[in-house]
Amino acid sequence: MRYHHLPRDQPLGRHANRFGAAGAPHDAFPHRSHGRGGADHPRPHDLLLRHPDGHLGDAPRLHERVMHIRNTRPILVADFWGDGPLTGGCLSGGRKYIHINNKGDVEPCIFAHFATDNIKEKSLIECLSSDFFKDLRNMAPFGKNLLLPCPLIDHPGVMKKAVERNGAYPTHDGALTMLNEMQPELHVYAKQVREALTPVWQETTWAHKWLESDPDYNKRLKRGADADVLAEEAGPAAADKVGARD
Numbered sequence: 639m640r641y642h643h644l645p646r647d648q649p650l651g652r653h654a655n656r657f658g659a660a661g662a663p664h665d666a667f668p669h670r671s672h673g674r675g676g677a678d679h680p681r682p683h684d685l686l687l688r689h690p691d692g693h694l695g696d697a698p699r700l701h702e703r704v705m706h707i708r709n710t711r712p713i714l715v716a717d718f719w720g721d722g723p724l725t726g727g728c729l730s731g732g733r734k735y736i737h738i739n740n741k742g743d744v745e746p747c748i749f750a751h752f753a754t755d756n757i758k759e760k761s762l763i764e765c766l767s768s769d770f771f772k773d774l775r776n777m778a779p780f781g782k783n784l785l786l787p788c789p790l791i792d793h794p795g796v797m798k799k800a801v802e803r804n805g806a807y808p809t810h811d812g813a814l815t816m817l818n819e820m821q822p823e824l825h826v827y828a829k830q831v832r833e834a835l836t837p838v839w840q841e842t843t844w845a846h847k848w849l850e851s852d853p854d855y856n857k858r859l860k861r862g863a864d865a866d867v868l869a870e871e872a873g874p875a876a877a878d879k880v881g882a883r884d
């Protein structure tokens with residue numbers, strides 16, 4: 639992406655730094671190495687450290703700070719989730735990015751602790767071509783509002799669906815809590831954030847213009863709903879048609 643192609647006053651970081659991050663993405667979370675065992679992983683609980691109302695209340699100040707840095711410093715300031723429109727949504731599952739942990743498990747994202755393949759047993763292209771990753775790529779972007787790009791927290795049913803129907807295994811103890819015990823909390827959180835950011839998205843006209851030429855986003859517009867409310871979207875049958883894109 640080229641920021642100098644964007645209007646200098648466009649609201650890139652305005653509302654979406656929902657976890658208080660105004661720097662690199664991983665600043666959004668307490669940093670942990672990915673060693674063996676749950677304590678060394680970013681846990682699902684870390685995603686809920688702040689209530690939506692709390693961090694959305696900081697949005698104007700965060701926006702002001704992000705814009706100040708972007709307009710005055712020769713550095714790229716990333717805005718976790720808030721830059722979703724610039725990337726066409728979530729990058730995970732090999733759409734633009736994957737994470738391989740220290741055991742070799744090939745995960746869709748550093749925060750998505752599930753895998754169907756291990757890099758010690760398969761080639762990278764085979765891992766990228768897994769039904770699990772193809773399913774995620776085929777559902778992406780998971781919603782029309784790209785200020786809500788994440789299949790873990792904005793669309794919690796999406797990762798659950800992809801994991802369960804493709805037989806992905808948890809890559810550490812406790813990972814499944816995100817798909818089971820935490821689902822009710824996540825859905826409440828997602829609903830609150832959606833309500834807060836829907837009007838913001840409607841006002842974010844630069845993003846709509848920016849996304850006009852994005853084929854994945856146009857695919858989502860044609861589908862007419864978000865992936866988490868299209869119960870049978872993607873799945874094995876659809877995944878067969880997708881292949882490894884990009």
Ligand code: SF4
Nearest residue numbers: 728729730747787788
């Ligand atoms: S799964 Fe969530 S945190 Fe990971 S790349 Fe996608 S939007 Fe970002």
